Amino acid sequence: MNRLSELLGIKKLLVCDGAWGTMLQNKGLKPGECPELLNLTYPKLVKEIPEAYSKAGAELVKTNSFGGNKYRLSHYSLERKIFEINKTAAEISKDGVKDKALILGSIGPSGVILMMGDTSEEEMYETYSIQASALEAGGADALLIETFSDIQEAIIAIKAAKDNTNLEIISTFTFEKTIDGDFKTMMGYTPTQICEEVEKAGIGYIGTNCGNGFEAMAYIIKEFKEKSELPLVVNANAGLPTIRDKGIYYPETPEYVSSIISKLVEAGASIIGGCCGTTPQHINEIRRVIDIMRSKC
Amino acid sequence: MENILEKIALCVERGKVNKASLFPADLKGEEGADELTLKAINSGIHPSEILNAGLIEGMRRIGEKFRLNKAFVPDVLISAKAMNTAMIHIKPFFLSNEIKSKGKVLIGTVMGDLHDIGKNIVGMIIRGGGWEVIDVGVDVTPKKFVETARTEKPDAICLSALLTTTMLNMENIVTEIKGVFPKMPVLVGGAPLTMEYAKSINADFYSPDPQKALDFLNNIKHTK
Numbered sequence: 368m369n370r371l372s373e374l375l376g377i378k379k380l381l382v383c384d385g386a387w388g389t390m391l392q393n394k395g396l397k398p399g400e401c402p403e404l405l406n407l408t409y410p411k412l413v414k415e416i417p418e419a420y421s422k423a424g425a426e427l428v429k430t431n432s433f434g435g436n437k438y439r440l441s442h443y444s445l446e447r448k449i450f451e452i453n454k455t456a457a458e459i460s461k462d463g464v465k466d467k468a469l470i471l472g473s474i475g476p477s478g479v480i481l482m483m484g485d486t487s488e489e490e491m492y493e494t495y496s497i498q499a500s501a502l503e504a505g506g507a508d509a510l511l512i513e514t515f516s517d518i519q520e521a522i523i524a525i526k527a528a529k530d531n532t533n534l535e536i537i538s539t540f541t542f543e544k545t546i547d548g549d550f551k552t553m554m555g556y557t558p559t560q561i562c563e564e565v566e567k568a569g570i571g572y573i574g575t576n577c578g579n580g581f582e583a584m585a586y587i588i589k590e591f592k593e594k595s596e597l598p599l600v601v602n603a604n605a606g607l608p609t610i611r612d613k614g615i616y617y618p619e620t621p622e623y624v625s626s627i628i629s630k631l632v633e634a635g636a637s638i639i640g641g642c643c644g645t646t647p648q649h650i651n652e653i654r655r656v657i658d659i660m661r662s663k664c
Numbered sequence: 665m666e667n668i669l670e671k672i673a674l675c676v677e678r679g680k681v682n683k684a685s686l687f688p689a690d691l692k693g694e695e696g697a698d699e700l701t702l703k704a705i706n707s708g709i710h711p712s713e714i715l716n717a718g719l720i721e722g723m724r725r726i727g728e729k730f731r732l733n734k735a736f737v738p739d740v741l742i743s744a745k746a747m748n749t750a751m752i753h754i755k756p757f758f759l760s761n762e763i764k765s766k767g768k769v770l771i772g773t774v775m776g777d778l779h780d781i782g783k784n785i786v787g788m789i790i791r792g793g794g795w796e797v798i799d800v801g802v803d804v805t806p807k808k809f810v811e812t813a814r815t816e817k818p819d820a821i822c823l824s825a826l827l828t829t830t831m832l833n834m835e836n837i838v839t840e841i842k843g844v845f846p847k848m849p850v851l852v853g854g855a856p857l858t859m860e861y862a863k864s865i866n867a868d869f870y871s872p873d874p875q876k877a878l879d880f881l882n883n884i885k886h887t888k
């Protein structure tokens with residue numbers, strides 16, 4: 368059942384896919400619409416994304432299930448369809464990659480803050496349990512619990528995934544650079560604190576995603592490397608978007624990104640891919656550089 | 665007397681809600697914003713002084729720390745909770761007009777956008793500064809902003825956007841609001857915004873920092 372660690376053991380470095388949200392928007396998803404509903408309404412359209420990423424050389428491909436929890440789906444009155452939406456998400460990706468890549472079931476944060484008392488730990492555990500089992504049922508090979516900023520919520524999601532599936536778990540957090548120059552999540556946690564508290568929840572991989580471009584990720588990974596023995600994961604975005612000619616423009620090009628990959632590997636990353644704003648072209652470039660590095664070791 | 669107001673400010677800044685609250689650990693078992701505010705009222709301190717030198721001062725300090733990255737989202741949330749709990753004792757004096765709120769502000773996240781953590785923090789800081797805040801929620805259409813402004817008659821409107829795509833919806837919202845209420849101050853904010861963009865859509869104020877928005881509001885109140 369540990370297909371991800373087997374593959375990583377053989378390949379040493381792995382390439383993950385890139386953005387999903389940005390790709391769906393380019394295919395016509397409007398801001399404010401539910402991205403995950405497309406799994407049920409336009410599965411063919413969604414399938415183009417895993418197809419494009421596996422063609423571009425991604426060895427790990429995500430699912431369209433980032434917001435597939437009760438809290439996000441209830442904005443669209445879809446909270447009764449959690450299982451169906453997530454299971455279909457995994458099936459679509461599985462179908463799209465045609466055995467050329469492993470499927471990482473994407474689990475994003477709830478968007479509610481536990482300490483505010485708007486929800487309970489039990490409620491949160493339950494929705495993550497449904498999501499995790501649905502992703503496994505749809506054929507996910509591992510789970511990617513991504514873009515978290517709260518340790519407590521991450522531990523609940525990890526526990527739900529461990530209790531209800533046999534899948535390996537990757538846990539990635541989103542950091543911002545503070546005025547002092549160190550990196551902390553929105554809730555104030557450092558990579559060091561996260562290693563200390565989240566590792567023991569039983570994950571196989573730890574790392575960072577989203578953020579502000581590829582280069583900053585090297586600093587975050589260095590801090591993880593000092594504290595953790597686990598394989599480290601980076602899914603970076605192509606910088607923060609700006610407006611150009613009335614369109615949204617992400618500043619980091621595939622060429623630029625490919626020039627940063629060796630820094631990330633030196634810092635200790637072994638799985639590298641993209642987040643918001645990255646495209647199959649970015650992943651293609653990352654794969655090209657990683658292939659060169661693999662041939663040298 | 666000053667001592668108790670300083671203690672209240674400290675409780676709000678550190679998020680010490682009441683005696684029963686276990687957080688912060690070093691203040692365990694001690695009285696919190698809740699009990700101290702009641703005590704201050706009973707000892708005859710004017711509620712507006714408790715509000716300004718105690719509660720609002722505490723929120724100002726945590727807002728400042730937040731701006732300097734010395735405090736994070738949970739710290740602001742717990743401070744706001746301490747303030748809100750203490751406000752229960754102050755509210756009756758608003759109703760009896762013994763103290764006046766500084767005014768009313770409408771706040772919402774714009775159409776297409778579901779991010780609300782930043783908007784909530786801005787709301788808390790403005791409320792913490794003595795304003796009444798009406799929160800219209802997320803994914804708010806221009807129509808809803810205008811309609812709520814008609815019924816609530818706010819002194820200013822705050823718009824928040826966290827996506828570059830939804831930021832573009834702000835232009836339309838500002839235009840609609842100004843079409844109906846030409847003098848209404850409109851404040852905009854959110855991570856993707858810039859001063860340049862805010863100016864280009866005719867907004868009256870932009871800052872990445874909620875504390876500055878509060879200063880701006882306090883200022884328009886002065887000049888009114």
Ligand code: B12
Pocket residue numbers: 387388389398399400402433434439475476477478479541542543553577578579604607608643737776777778779780781782783785786822823824825826827828829851852853854855856870871872873874877
């Ligand atoms: C938490 C989060 C989420 C949560 C939201 C939970 C919630 N209840 O709000 C969830 C997981 C649901 C989410 C979803 C999405 N997100 Co999001 N999210 C974030 C994240 C990590 C933090 C935002 C936050 O709350 N920060 C903390 C608060 C306190 O800061 P703030 O919001 O900036 O507000 C402060 C200031 O901006 C200012 N301010 C804010 N409003 C106002 C208003 C006024 C008047 C003033 C004066 C000041 C002001 O004061 C606040 C306090 O200091 C950011 C990344 C980041 N680091 O910013 C991405 C981010 C905003 N998300 C992003 C994206 C792309 C998305 C999704 C499209 C992802 C997807 N593929 O589905 C969806 C969109 C959903 C939708 N339609 O809105 C991108 C946006 C890129 C862009 N510029 O367009 C970001 C920047 C991530 C990235 N690096 O790419 N997200």
